[in-house]
Amino acid sequence: MTNILSAKELMAKIAKVEGEKASKAMKAHEAAEAEKQALLDRLARPSGLSDDEVMEKAAIIVNRAVESGMTSVQVFRFPNHICTDNGRAINQVEDGWEQTLTGVPKEIYEFWKRQLKPRGYHIRYEIIDYPGGMPGDVGIFLSWR
Numbered sequence: 001m002t003n004i005l006s007a008k009e010l011m012a013k014i015a016k017v018e019g020e021k022a023s024k025a026m027k028a029h030e031a032a033e034a035e036k037q038a039l040l041d042r043l044a045r046p047s048g049l050s051d052d053e054v055m056e057k058a059a060i061i062v063n064r065a066v067e068s069g070m071t072s073v074q075v076f077r078f079p080n081h082i083c084t085d086n087g088r089a090i091n092q093v094e095d096g097w098e099q100t101l102t103g104v105p106k107e108i109y110e111f112w113k114r115q116l117k118p119r120g121y122h123i124r125y126e127i128i129d130y131p132g133g134m135p136g137d138v139g140i141f142l143s144w145r
Helices: 007-044 051-067 103-119
Strands: 072-078 122-127 138-143
Touching (some): 007 103, 051 072, 051 103, 051 138, 072 103, 103 122, 103 138
Antiparallel strands (some): 072 138, 122 138
């Protein structure tokens, strides 16, 4: 003869399973948030790459774009939170927007100014998505027209 659980025991079992699911989801969310914060922390600090290393990476990106017949390419994307004003000056195309850059995005701008601008390259920072209608990620575009 099989034993059937009471309604109260079934509800307790369901509550336990739901609690375990919620705990697992919370841990996954916390891990994702920690990963996101680690990325933001890494992007907010200088990369430590030399001009030669950056030039090598830039050459690969530019050459691949040129082989595809392109005259510009997105070279980097970062969360607007890396900017001191959350990307407001970039979004408004204000004079001095570059002063709001920090970390790797600032490093890219300074590298362009030092190494690529004298060679005729142009750079553009632009908000590239608007989640929930609010400015989101910033794209860095390099062009050579």
